[in-house]
Amino acid sequence: MAAPFRLYNTLTRRVEPFEPVKPGHVGIYCCGMTVYDDCHAGHARAFIIFDAFVRRLRARGWSVRFVRNYTDVDDKIIHRANERGEDPAALADRYVAAFARDAAALGLAPPDAEPRVTTSMDDIVAMIERLVGQGHAYAVDGNVWFAVRTAPRYGQLSGQAVDALGSSADPDSGKRDPLDFALWKSARAGDPSWPSPWGPGRPGWHIECSAMAARHLGETIDIHGGGLDLVFPHHENEVAQSECAHGARFSNWFMHNGLLTMPGGRKMGKSEGNAFTVVDLTAAWPAEAIRLYYLQNHYRSPLAWTPDSIAESLAMLDRLVEAREVASRMTGDGEAARLLTDLGADAAEVWRLGNAFEAAFHAALDDDFNTAAALGLAFELARAVNRFANHKRAAAVGAPVVAPALRALALLPPHLGLLQTDVGTWQAELAAKVLPRRGTSANAVDALVADRTAARNGRDWARADALRTELDALGIAVMDRDGHTTWRVRVT
RNA sequence: GGCGCCAUACCCAAGUGGUUAAGGGAGAGGUUUGCAAAACCUCCAUUCCCCGGUUCGAGUCCGGGUGGCGCCUCCA
Structure with a gap:
């Protein structure tokens, strides 16, 4: 059982010691793709960060249940399908498959569950019925709205005061309050629809995640993750729905990754016409170079995309792989203590850094998942290995001296998903x-x-x-x- | 207008008030080499956007500027 670590919590806007509800077990829910287009580099940042984070938790000894959904019913999907004259379900299926392909190419470990809206409809409808029964939601003309002002702490996540929120309400919507949002949307002609007590329709955007998180992780989850752009309204609304429906805290932690920006400062996105798709990136570069690019930067910082980004990361990764190769080619089985006195300061240094690595590595990652600092340690170690390798006798007798360094570098695959392949x-x-x-x-x-x-x-x-x-x-x-x-x- | 984030070298970037401000890339010189590459060594921020303040001590805390960014019902 690993020691607790410190993690920034969007709910409190502070780094706090992390404690799961059930000691030793962590339930994480991460918002996945809305499947109406290809996954781009901005999405990849989120998925890689959470993939590495989950690996890290597991490698540290936590038992983790990781859930990442597919939003396969959504206005954008319907809109895109109509544009193309395609069936929305077929389009969604196609992009689910595309994401699965991209996830595999990026080396993402499969989540423990990947629920879809279409397979969670009973849970969604049941949750809406419950909210209506409680007076937190109301039906008007086949639509069901969540009554925002009935949620006691609405705005707690995003720091918004209810009265300060603007509105872009459609006056004909039937909403009692402009801030209310849709739990259930009645079907228009030709829309995909599912039966419900309020007539045929489909879920609103936020309720799916509340229902799926409760189904797969219980009423209170430990960590809810996603991009910073989801804080409001998506996660705020999830909190409101779930806490009203269950009378329990929805998620103890919210973990949000910073967004990828373009050189002009604009956000990457299909709507901006500046997206780099994962299918193109993974065809062009080794997946670990892409992973290293993201992990070199703190997960909460904004990150500006530049054309040379991945090439630089590749050079860095190459350096680590080569150093590990140099160390692993060394032979010899002498007593380390004797070798250290014989081989001098560079041997002593690689021995020292190798032995000190694990504690420092864990300390960095336990400090709000500071992957950049942790990787800095690995590069320091790589240089020490290479410096020692310059000695004439290192290749023949150095193995015991670099053994701690090799054990240290062996932490990278399980904890971050880096250095997973051999040099060939x-x-x-x-x-x-x-x-x-x-x-x-x-x-x-x-x-x-x-x-x-x-x-x-x-x-x-x-x-x-x-x-x-x-x-x-x-x-x-x-x-x-x-x-x-x-x-x-x-x-x- | 409301809520929030960020500013560290040519570029990317870490940094818990306290020894010489991690690490990587690029660049310059050197060692090595038939020539190279890789690797290693040296150099590359007396200083952390600006101005005040707190403190024995500030990149780090506080206030005010300036600049950039995100969200405010499409968003990873």
């Missing part, structure tokens, strides 16, 4: 994704390298250098090491 797989993925953009392929590079090796064997340095120049132009770094030649894709 990594380089192959990199080559397969990056080389086509440069108009070449791994096979073509192999052939050029083979030619160069032949030239070198014949001591034809001019030809060898000409081939190096050619490879260099393709962004290939060729390394002659220990009597044989290897190559890798240069990323910056």
